[in-house]
Amino acid sequence: MVESLLFIILGAVLIITALLGITRTNPISSSLCLVFAFLSLASLYAMLSSAFVAAIQVLVYAGGILVLIIFVIMIMHLNEKDLVHLKPKYMLMLVTAVIVVAGTLAPCLYVLSRSSFFAAQTLPENFGSAELIGSVLFEHYLFPFEMLSLILLTAIVGVMVISKKKL
Amino acid sequence: MTVLPHHYVILAVIVFTIGTVGVLTRKNLFIVLLSVELMLNSANLALVAFSKMHAHMAGHIIVMFSIAIAAAEVSIGLALIIALYRLHDDIGLDVLTKLRG
Structure with a gap:
């Protein structure tokens, strides 16, 4: 029960911060959103009983790669003209892409979840x-x-x- | 409801779609780079989920490799962005038309 609640909260945080990350105009706010996305991904790794990968995720992604990106954005001194807004017609494309992917994958995952492929194994x-x-x-x-x-x-x-x- | 590994795979698919749309729709090179990172991370999430599903450690090892290669890729991508900015004073994808001749 606690596990499914945590999964729903972390998954919602991940999806919302990822969506915010690709729709912000300013790359700084975009990368700060992705910091939270990567931190929630690290928590999801920890829930999948892989604590070491979670630690590496926090250290390398949130602590290394994103700090490097933010550092480079800051030294580049961007002007107003460099900030390109997301056009509304692209939002339509986003919705279409999500519907197409969901429509393709939902039947596949349904069939797979019926089979023994997803049968739980006992972990060492x-x-x-x-x-x-x-x-x-x-x-x-x-x-x-x-x-x-x-x-x-x-x-x-x-x-x-x-x-x-x-x- | 218990959380099964295939719920994690569904989540990974959703995040991968968001990353793909980011790569395809944005003009800012930084946000394109961040979207590629998002796609790599969703693949990592699926790998860790498969690893738990099969009770096999290979997925974790591939995730380690993928993180190391992502670090190399980001550093090269940022160097390219800086070189482009020096050349054009602009980082929009619209200025990348040199190769058309």
């Missing part, structure tokens, strides 16, 4: 703990993990090249 004792994630990561996914460091290095070098004064 330490499911989602940092210990288990670490052991799985370093036993089965060591090579992709090392490749990730190459990707991050490429991103660092790429950012430095792109944002040079003279392109």
Whole structure:
């Protein structure tokens, strides 16, 4: 009971802040809305018994990525002409897209929820703990993990090249 | 009513749709970038839900990778926006017409 109440509240917060985030004119208010969206997503991860992913979500998304975006928006000194308003005809498009996606997915999910695909499994004792994630990561996914460091290095070098004064 | 993993998947689909509409309709490059982040996050939510559904840790690992790649993607996207702003003094998607020749 408490779980479903929490799910409804967090899901409503997530959807409302996401909608606010894509409809604001000012990118600063947009990113502040998305901070709340990412925090409610972190709570949803915690409800899915994955506390470590929730912690990473708060640290990296709300604490790192969005702070970086807000920082860049602030140093760019935007003028009034840079703030493009959302046109009303796009709201019509939004409503149409939501109806199309809901109409496509509702039958699929209904059929799936009848089948055994969604049958609840018994979770192991330490499911989602940092210990288990670490052991799985370093036993089965060591090579992709090392490749990730190459990707991050490429991103660092790429950012430095792109944002040079003279392109 | 108990909360089943497929409720989380439905929520992820809704958030993904909102992100897609944001990418398609907005002209401000920052908000387009934020909408892409929203789409990535909804995929992460679906992955964590599937991971719990199958009692298997692979979903968590993919979410870790996806978060790391999202961080790299955001930094490169912001660098591109700054380079564009230096070139045009504008960050609307309308100024991105150089490649048309």
